[in-house]
Amino acid sequence: MIELHVNAGFVDGIAIDHLWGAAALLLLPLAIRYLHGRPAWPAAGGRRQLVACLLAATGLIHLGLVPGHLAIEPVTSGLFLVNGLLFCGLSVLALSWRRWRPAAALLLTSTILAYGVFVAAGWESVDDLGGVTKLIELAAFGLTVMPTRTGAFRWTGATASTLVMALVGGLLAWGGILRDHAGALSQVPSGRPTAADRQAAYQFATRTWSDISRYQDATVARAAGYKPTTAEAGGTVHYENKAYEGDRRPIMDPTRPQGLVYANTARGPVLLGVMFVLPKAGQRGNDFNGAVGGWHEHPNVCVSPVSFSLSGLLTPFGSCPPLSFAITTTPMLHVWRPDMPNGPYGELDDRWVKKIQAGQV
Amino acid sequence: MKTAREVAFLLLVLQAAIGFLTSLGPIVLSLGGAPANAILAVLAIALSIIQVVLAALFLRGSRRAGAWLIAYEALCLSGAALAAWIHLGADDRFAPVATNLALPTLLLVLLLRLRLWSAHEDRSDRRGEHRQDTGWILGGGRARGALWHAGGGGQHIRGRELLGGDAAGGAGRRGVGGA
Numbered sequence: 001m002i003e004l005h006v007n008a009g010f011v012d013g014i015a016i017d018h019l020w021g022a023a024a025l026l027l028l029p030l031a032i033r034y035l036h037g038r039p040a041w042p043a044a045g046g047r048r049q050l051v052a053c054l055l056a057a058t059g060l061i062h063l064g065l066v067p068g069h070l071a072i073e074p075v076t077s078g079l080f081l082v083n084g085l086l087f088c089g090l091s092v093l094a095l096s097w098r099r100w101r102p103a104a105a106l107l108l109t110s111t112i113l114a115y116g117v118f119v120a121a122g123w124e125s126v127d128d129l130g131g132v133t134k135l136i137e138l139a140a141f142g143l144t145v146m147p148t149r150t151g152a153f154r155w156t157g158a159t160a161s162t163l164v165m166a167l168v169g170g171l172l173a174w175g176g177i178l179r180d181h182a183g184a185l186s187q188v189p190s191g192r193p194t195a196a197d198r199q200a201a202y203q204f205a206t207r208t209w210s211d212i213s214r215y216q217d218a219t220v221a222r223a224a225g226y227k228p229t230t231a232e233a234g235g236t237v238h239y240e241n242k243a244y245e246g247d248r249r250p251i252m253d254p255t256r257p258q259g260l261v262y263a264n265t266a267r268g269p270v271l272l273g274v275m276f277v278l279p280k281a282g283q284r285g286n287d288f289n290g291a292v293g294g295w296h297e298h299p300n301v302c303v304s305p306v307s308f309s310l311s312g313l314l315t316p317f318g319s320c321p322p323l324s325f326a327i328t329t330t331p332m333l334h335v336w337r338p339d340m341p342n343g344p345y346g347e348l349d350d351r352w353v354k355k356i357q358a359g360q361v
Numbered sequence: 362m363k364t365a366r367e368v369a370f371l372l373l374v375l376q377a378a379i380g381f382l383t384s385l386g387p388i389v390l391s392l393g394g395a396p397a398n399a400i401l402a403v404l405a406i407a408l409s410i411i412q413v414v415l416a417a418l419f420l421r422g423s424r425r426a427g428a429w430l431i432a433y434e435a436l437c438l439s440g441a442a443l444a445a446w447i448h449l450g451a452d453d454r455f456a457p458v459a460t461n462l463a464l465p466t467l468l469l470v471l472l473l474r475l476r477l478w479s480a481h482e483d484r485s486d487r488r489g490e491h492r493q494d495t496g497w498i499l500g501g502g503r504a505r506g507a508l509w510h511a512g513g514g515g516q517h518i519r520g521r522e523l524l525g526g527d528a529a530g531g532a533g534r535r536g537v538g539g540a
Contacts, residue, residue: 009453022455046364128456135375135459142371155420159374159413166378174382230393299451302386307397312386318456321383321401322408326450326457 012185012299013128013318017068022129024064031056031091040096047143051104052094054140058111059087061133076124083111101144108141112165116172119179126176126183131316134173138166173316181347182313183300187331189290201288205344208254208274208335215260218269226260230310235353236272237262245277252276252286252333261334261348265357272353273336273344281330292333294345299328366420369471373416373430376464380409419472424479431472438465 014022035041035052044052062084069077086107094100112134118124142162147154177183193201215221218239226239239260250256259275278285285295302320304311311324320326334348339361341349355361384405387398412433418426441461445452452461 010455010458013451013454013456047367050364050368128454131456132459135464138375138378139371142374143367146367146371155417159417162371162374163378163381163413166375167381170378170382171385174385299454301450304398304401306400307387307390307395309395309397310390311398311401312383312390314451314457315379315382316456317379317382318451318454318458318460319379319383321387322380322404323401325444325447326452328450 011128015068015125015127015129017072018065018127018129020068021061021064021133024060025057027060028053028057031060031088035091035095038092038095044095047146047148048094048100051100051140051143052091054136054143055087055091055094055104058133058136058140059084059089059091061129061136062087076118079114087111104144105141108137108144109165112137112141112169113172116169116176119176120172122176122179124176125180126173126316128318130173131318134169135317138162138169141165170316177300177313177316181296182298184296184298186293187285187287187295187297189293190284190287191289193289193291197289197291201291201345204252204254204288205335206338208257209338209344211254212257212260212271212274216271218262218271221260229259235264235357236348237264237269238275245279247279249277249279251278257335259332263353263356265359267359270356271337272348272356273334273340276333276335277329278331281328283331285331285333292345294333294335295331296333297329297331299326301327301329303327365471365475369468369475370416370420372464372468372471373412373419376468377409377412377416379460380405380412384409424476427472427476427479431469431476434465434469434472438462438469441465 011019011022032053035049035056041049062080064084065080066077066084069080090100090104090107094104097103115124115130115134119126119130124130142158145158145161147158191197215224215226221239225241225243227241228237229240230236230238239262240258241256244250244256244258249258254274257274258277261272261275262269263272276285281297287293287295300314301310302312302314302324303309304321304324306323312321314320314326334345336342336344336346336348338344340346341352352361384402387400387402387405391397391399391402412430415426415430415433419430441452441457444450445458445462451457
């Protein structure tokens with residue numbers, strides 16, 4: 001999960017290690033000025049000039065990403081450096097080089113697909129800067145493959161390839177978002193936990209599981225007021241209790257959690273854990289001095305007055321379905337069954353859920 | 362103007378692709394037991410298909426398609442502006458601002474400029490002035506004006522070919538793209 005680092009809106013969705021990439025965009029006017037001063041600029045034509053500017057923009061962003069990754073992921077940092085230099089070099093060459101189109105198409109295709117593979121594999125988080133950078137690259141790709149001559153076949157091919165590239169890139173990025181707790185933003189740890197803090201967090205998880213074990217039977221939960229709030233046909237279902245919501249709700253009360261999470265199995269729902277939800281957005285949850293890293297909020301949930309419910313998640317490019325709008329959930333914390341492989345406060349392990357559904361756990 | 366029309370077309374295609382992507386959430390949810398979301402999925406797909414068709418017609422020079430697209434972009438922009446004003450979610454973040462506010466604004470400006478330019482050309486035609494740039498990059502559409510009436514003669518033909526159109530005044534009479 002990306003850390004909720006500033007709570008200031010515009011840059012909230014950009015990972016901390018990507019902020020320099022966004023800042024590098026401020027150099028774009030200088031890059032455009034440089035390109036404008038090249039002898040080949042006047043004769044290049046509007047489209048090549050625009051492609052050169054877009055390549056310069058993505059090149060600057062990639063170069064800006066180098067310092068943020070250098071210490072922890074030197075290989076990724078090296079890839080960003082090479083990619084950034086190639087983009088910047090090509091932005092200059094695009095103005096005069098005869099073979100700029102295949103070169104740009106190849107570089108853009110490989111970059112967009114490599115990004116998709118990186119995020120889908122979990123090696124990188126999808127953030128707002130990633131979405132906007134891909135949008136810039138897709139625009140450059142579209143302008144590059146667009147034919148200069150007339151012909152329905154050429155134009156249809158160019159349009160189809162741009163659409164396919166946007167869809168494939170978007171789908172892979174969406175895979176990365178789903179993998180990364182559906183694009184949730186995590187709370188910054190409040191401190192450096194001591195052994196006592198860790199012990200307290202462990203005891204809270206143990207007590208919570210002990211107190212909610214009566215809800216292992218979903219009919220008991222329903223009788224207590226818990227109702228399914230997500231699609232019941234899904235692999236996991238969230239149940240919520242409206243009596244425990246509102247401003248006067250119980251806060252982190254193991255006997256009265258706001259939500260329960262079940263896995264759908266052939267034998268009926270199997271309790272996986274609970275969900276504590278705070279009343280107000282932006283509120284800090286008790287993380288036992290940083291020992292619990294699970295507090296998060298979902299800023300990318302789309303709801304629709306048409307379906308009267310959740311209608312999806314923001315795409316990697318930041319859009320909701322039609323007739324829907326994005327909302328930010330209030331902070332929440334999951335406490336899972338003690339045998340969850342990632343720990344009681346960790347990210348829910350899909351393979352573990354599948355084993356439960358198969359009756360192997 | 363040719364580049365402006367190409368850029369507008371490309372941005373419309375990208376916006377349609379994003380529209381297709383937005384349909385996936387409602388599809389998954391409707392399959393998972395929330396069937397009302399199917400309406401949203403169908404709407405998202407239908408709007409994206411219509412947008413691509415209108416973009417192609419606009420590229421060929423259809424003013425009516427341009428007018429529909431202007432109305433659609435204005436609607437998208439007002440919706441996004443309203444959402445940003447109410448501000449319940451991530452509307453003020455970098456990617457949503459770029460996609461939901463900056464992109465429709467850019468498209469609206471491009472489409473309106475092209476429309477104004479086209480109206481200006483019509484006035485020039487009525488005054489008997491020559492067209493300098495047809496803007497019909499596929500060589501199709503309703504290329505009205507001096508070039509059209511001249512049947513693509515002499516120096517106008519060269520100007521038109523330089524701009525990417527065909528010499529005879531449009532594939533609209535011979536099929537898309539003049540092939």
